[in-house]
Amino acid sequence: MKKIAIKTSILFVFLAMTAIVSAQVNTLYYMKTVSTRSDINPAFQSLPNVYVEIPGISGIYFAGGNNSLILHDVIFPKNGIPVTFLNSKYGDKDKFYDQLKKKKDFRIFTEAQIDLIGFGFRFKEKNFLTFGITEKISFGTTLPKDLFKMGLYGTPDTINMNKFNFKSLGIDANVYTEIAVGYSRNVNDQLTIGGKAKFLLGQANIRTKTKEFSLETSREEWIAHMNSEINASVPYLDYYLDNEGKIDSLEFNTPDKASDYIKLLTKPAGFGGALDLGISGYVANNHLHLSAAVLDIGYMHWT
Numbered sequence: 271m272k273k274i275a276i277k278t279s280i281l282f283v284f285l286a287m288t289a290i291v292s293a294q295v296n297t298l299y300y301m302k303t304v305s306t307r308s309d310i311n312p313a314f315q316s317l318p319n320v321y322v323e324i325p326g327i328s329g330i331y332f333a334g335g336n337n338s339l340i341l342h343d344v345i346f347p348k349n350g351i352p353v354t355f356l357n358s359k360y361g362d363k364d365k366f367y368d369q370l371k372k373k374k375d376f377r378i379f380t381e382a383q384i385d386l387i388g389f390g391f392r393f394k395e396k397n398f399l400t401f402g403i404t405e406k407i408s409f410g411t412t413l414p415k416d417l418f419k420m421g422l423y424g425t426p427d428t429i430n431m432n433k434f435n436f437k438s439l440g441i442d443a444n445v446y447t448e449i450a451v452g453y454s455r456n457v458n459d460q461l462t463i464g465g466k467a468k469f470l471l472g473q474a475n476i477r478t479k480t481k482e483f484s485l486e487t488s489r490e491e492w493i494a495h496m497n498s499e500i501n502a503s504v505p506y507l508d509y510y511l512d513n514e515g516k517i518d519s520l521e522f523n524t525p526d527k528a529s530d531y532i533k534l535l536t537k538p539a540g541f542g543g544a545l546d547l548g549i550s551g552y553v554a555n556n557h558l559h560l561s562a563a564v565l566d567i568g569y570m571h572w573t
Contacts, residue, residue, distance in 0.1 A: 305390055306331070308400060311563040313454050313464035313548035315398040320391045323402065328385035337377045338370050363422050370415050375438045379410040390452075400452040400466070407445050414438045425487045436483040445474040446540065446570065454548075461551040468568065472540025475503045475572045503539035503572040544568025 298307055302317040306329050323329070345352050348360045355366040370376055388402030416434040425432040447470070454464030482497040504522075512518040548563035 305329070305388065305400075306385065308390075308452055308454070308464070308466070310565075311464070311548040311550060311561050312452050312466040312546040313462045313550040313561065313563070315392070315454050315456070315462065315464075316390060321389065323385050323388035325386055328388065329383075330385070331383040332381070334378075334380040336379070338373045343369050367415075367418060367422055370418055376413045376415060376418070377410065378413065379408070381408045382406070396456040398454045398464075400450070402448075402450050402452075404448045404450070405445075406448055409443045410441070412438050412440045420485075428489060430488070432487045434485045434487075436485060437480055439480055439483055440478045441476060442478075443474070443476045444472070444570070446470050446472040446542075447538075448544075452546070460553070460556070462549070464546075464548045464550075466546040468544040468546070468566075470540070470542035470544060470568070470570055471538040472503065472542065472570055472572055473538060474505060475501075475540060475570075477501045501572075505539060540570050540572035542568060542570030 298304065298310060301307060302314075305316050305321045305323060307314045307316060343355065343366060345354050347353075348357075353360045355361045355363055384405045386403045386405055388400070388404075390398060390400035392398050414434075414436045416436060417439070420432075420434050448468050449471070450466050450468045452464065452466035454462055456462050478498060478500050480496075480498040482495055484495045486493040486495075506523045508521045508523060509517050510519045510521070545567045546563065546565045547567070548561065550559070550561040552559050
């Protein structure tokens with residue numbers, strides 16, 4: 271029963287995370303009427319002279335991916351029906367595991383963005399000013415290959431110890447509000463430059479750092495060796511200490527009033543700032559369009 275649960279969990283993770291949506295960013299490059307186009311290059315100006323974003327009907331963005339697998343590695347058609355790499359007849363878990371071993375570590379990321387409010391307008395023909403408040407969420411995790419090795423093959427050595435190294439296991443998660451002011455200018459018919467200044471208000475952050483994490487298993491015993499740090503800035507999470515000053519227990523108090531959520535903005539768990547710079551222009555007699563940008567040059571300090 272435990273074996274089935276492990277396989278089901280692994281399958282669910284990859285079905286959710288192998289649908290990489292990086293193509294959406296490329297599509298946004300050509301959508302000149304979309305206000306959020308300036309997110310990929312602050313030099314870009316939306317085609318409308320004025321735009322307004324309001325809560326509920328503003329933009330929502332979600333992306334996810336990994337550094338090793340594509341969807342076809344997880345699920346693929348056989349005889350007209352979709353099957354997974356765990357299928358007893360058509361699946362190939364060895365091929366799946368070999369694909370993971372091509373990278374040092376297996377990394378998964380997700381990020382989401384909700385545009386709360388914003389506006390932009392053109393003035394004096396060549397200038398465009400933007401303002402926006404956006405809620406952003408990012409989550410990344412590193413999973414050691416030995417975690418999949420244990421899930422796929424179990425503990426095959428029934429005489430000696432089976433050894434697994436989980437040292438690379440880690441999490442980095444952030445929830446924050448971004449307040450951004452952007453400006454771009456058409457220098458001439460061929461060249462546009464722009465920049466965006468961002469003020470960041472952090473609501474939550476969790477980051478782990480593992481110095482040692484190994485597991486030894488046999489028929490008689492399982493032995494774990496672990497030395498890890500967890501740095502967290504999480505609202506409504508209370509901790510209680512024992513007589514030696516060590517954390518004894520944790521308790522999460524769910525906010526139940528609208529004012530509790532407002533406190534997350536007025537009393538954030540972190541502050542930061544960032545800067546975007548971009549340039550865009552036409553060359554080769556306006557037959558070729560080139561653009562370049564550096565994004566999120568900055569720092570966030572968590573309390």
